[in-house]
Structure formats: structure tokens, C-alpha cells
Amino acid sequence: MGGMVSDEVLGTFMPILVYWVYSGIYFSLNRFDNYRMHSRKDEEIKNLVSKGTVVKGVLLQQSIQALVALSLFMVTSTNEETTSFSQPSLFMYAKWFLIAMLVMDTWQYFIHRYMHHNKFLYRHIHSQHHRLVVPYAFGALYNHPLEGLLLDTVGGALSFLLSGMTPRASIFFFSFATIKTVDDHCGLWLPGNLFHIFFQNNTAYHDIHHQLYGNKYNFSQPFFIVWDKILGTYMPYSLEKRAGGGFEARPLKEKS
Template sequence: MDFGSFGISDELLGTVVPILVYWAYSGVYVLFGSSENYRLHSRKEENMKNLVSKQTVVKGVLLQQTIQAAVAIILFKVTGNDSEATKDSCPSLFDLGTQFFIAMLVLDTWQYFMHRFMHHNKFLYRHIHSQHHRLVVPYAFGALYNHPLEGLALDTVGGALSFLLSGMSPRASIFFFSFATVKTVDDHCGLWIPGNLFHIAFKNNTAYHDVHHQLYGSKYNFSQPFFVLWDRILGTYMPYSLEKRAGGGFEARPTNDCKRQ
């Protein structure tokens, strides 16, 4: 479908759709989270351990999404990748797959090194990245709850680089960033739902990132949102086992005891 015939540009869709996807997909997980059967942490543990209210989280996410939207609009204007220039072009599935794979690698590489640096630099962690870790027990719509500077440096700049270096069009970016958004929400949802395709296709999943949010895993499992490549290469990978929790749900427990110290 050519949305241009409805007066909706690819640039506008590429800016707005991932935001709508974020809240819609999060809402699905909020419903699943009402049952203890799928949770990696009990609701009681969530209320006890988390250091920020859900109202504050919503405000923080909306602020970050506003900044991301502004940067996206500027990026589309500067690059000149407008819908009129690309609407008649139809890249092959191979070309699209290549662009998506490159974008995934670029985004993963940027986020790994920036994320790791924010943990190892005491000033940046204390004043910036620690805001995200106020959610010791992550949940879906808290995925983008960050300090505004972290959101800009980690997510917005990382997304811009993946868009530019992959060479994708604004139309392709609608699908890529919507997919990346869904994956990020899934990683933070705090739920282990049987049959979840992300858990089957990616080792970097909800349980993997939950380990990172715990005190014993704060120096491990930095990779996000797709692969575990850099953690494997640079020795920051923490293996875990998934076990059933008393009272329902599951728990991700590290299997390498020496790294818990």
C-alpha cells in the first residue's frame, strides 16, 4: 500500500509507528503480567525492589520518545531520503535482509560498548545509567525508561547510525525500528511465555537481560537488543539456567558461581 496517496509520508510513519508499537506491544505484556505463571519475579518482588513509580516511568519514556521523534525528523530532512525518491524503488528481499542484518550489527555494537562504558564509568553510572536500573525488576513499558542523555546517546544515536550505515530507506526503517522496538520491549517484559518466538530465535532474550538487571549481573550481559556476540567475544557473558519458582513463574539463575562475587 502506498501511504503517500493518503498524504502520509514514509518519514512520518518511520517516526510515529515505532512509538505506537511500543505502547501497543507493552499493553499485551501488561495483560500477561497479571498472572504469576509467566513472571520472572513475583509482583510482590516488583513492588518491593523497584525504586521508581510507574507514573514516573511513563513520563520518562514519553520524554525519550519525544526526543527520538525530533531527531528522526531532523535526520530524514538532512539525509534527503524522502518518500518521493524511494516510492518507485523496490529493493529485493536479499537487499532488505542485508540492510536489516547490517543495521542489527551496527545497533548491537554501538549499544554494547556504550552500555558497558556507562557501567564501568562511575560518574556516568551514578548520574545517568543508574536511572534505568531503578527498575531492578524490569517490565515492558519500562524498556525505554532512561536518563534523557542516555536515551539520546544509546538509543537515538545508535538508531541513527544503523539507519545511515545500512543504507535503508525511510520505508524500510518503518519495519526495522518497529521490529527493534518490539524486541526491546520483549527483553524488558520480565515474562517467560512458552512459545515466544524471540526466546526461540535469540539467545539475547528476556531472561538474559533480566540477569543483567540483578546485582550479581550488573557487569555482565551488556549486549542488546539482538545478539550476544560482544559479550561472548569480550568475556562479559553470564550463563544462566531457567528454573520454576515456588508460587508460580520462573527464575533465571546464573550457573557460573565465580562470577557472582
């Protein structure tokens, strides 16, 4: 690898840097009440965990992810080398990204859904993430360490391996996946947000899932809603102006 920092190191730590930079931007935008999905009061009252605890939880998960990623790169590096004389085409990058997105979506949908339907797993593991009834950006990766390992870290490893992407491609893919995940949890509906334009799986879609009435619906993350649509766990909603400013995602019909 050329340069002072290897692609493997960048692929490991760039998504972590992107996570905190991007969520920090959204944190600074939380002051604009006209774009919030929930009021400041709801965030203070409904959330069951402090922001300090959330930060510590995310840092723990990212530490585990970094160790797994570095180990994975060490094992696969001899088969994934890319020289300056043979750079992949844009078509190859698009192919890798699409496969990785589908793999990640499939893995996360079924693991995520199972964690909701298995009472033991929900009570002792996944409920930690749902302590954030009112999601915000830097809480996107606030999970139980076991869930973080199984859902995000293993899901990311499978996406990398099954897509066949190079470590260099992984820098861009996992940074993109990180931005998308943060965006889904940011709690803001900003005008002109490209994720809201190109993805049905967006901030409002995932906000429905974090509410009590949507707890068994809208499991898909982070890219598409294919599995929710196919398996009947999609909850349609409308986005409406909230009294006092901001927006609210309301289910078109509450499912039993």
C-alpha cells in the same frame, strides 16, 4: 512519497505506537503469575521508581527521538527516495536489517558497558534505568534523557545511516527493534515466544543483567550476544521454576 502519510513520518511515529501497543499487551499478561520472572511482591518492593514516573520518562525520551528522527529524515530524504517503480528486493531489506542490527548491537554494547564501568556515568545517568530491578515492558525505554539520546537515538541514527536503508525500510526495522527491546524487558517467559526461540539475547538474558550479581555482565542489546561472548562479559544461566509459580533465571556460577 505516495499516500497521505509520508514514510518519514511513519518511520518516526510508528515505533512509538508499536511500543505502547506491544507493552500494553504484556502489561495485561502480567496477571498470569505462572509466566512471570519475578513475583508481584518483588516488583513492588525492589523497584525504586513509580510506574507514573516511568511513563513520563519514556514519553520524554520518545519526544527527543522523534525530533532527531524527523531532522535526520529531512537531511537524508533527497538521497533516500524510493519510487513505486523501483522497489527494493527482499534481499536488500534483509541486507539492510542485518547491517543495522550489527551496528546497533555494537554501538549499544560499548556505550552500555562503559556506562557501567565509569562510576560517574553510572551513578548520575545509567543507574536511572536500573531503578527497575524487576523490569516490565513499558519500562524498556526508561532512561536518563542523556542516555536515551546517546544510547538509543544516536545508535538508531547510525543504524539507519550506515545500513543505507530507505525511510520506508526504517518503518519496519525500528518497529521490529522496538518490539524486541520491549520483549527483553517484559518480565515474562511465555511459551512459544519466537524471540526466545531465535535469540539468545532474550527476557531471561537481560533479566540477569538487571540483578546485582549480573550488573557487569550481559551488556548486549537488543539482538545478539556476540560482544559479550567475545569480550568475556557473558554470564550463563539456567531457567528454573520458581516456588509459588513463574520462572527464575539463575546464574550457573556467580562471577566476581
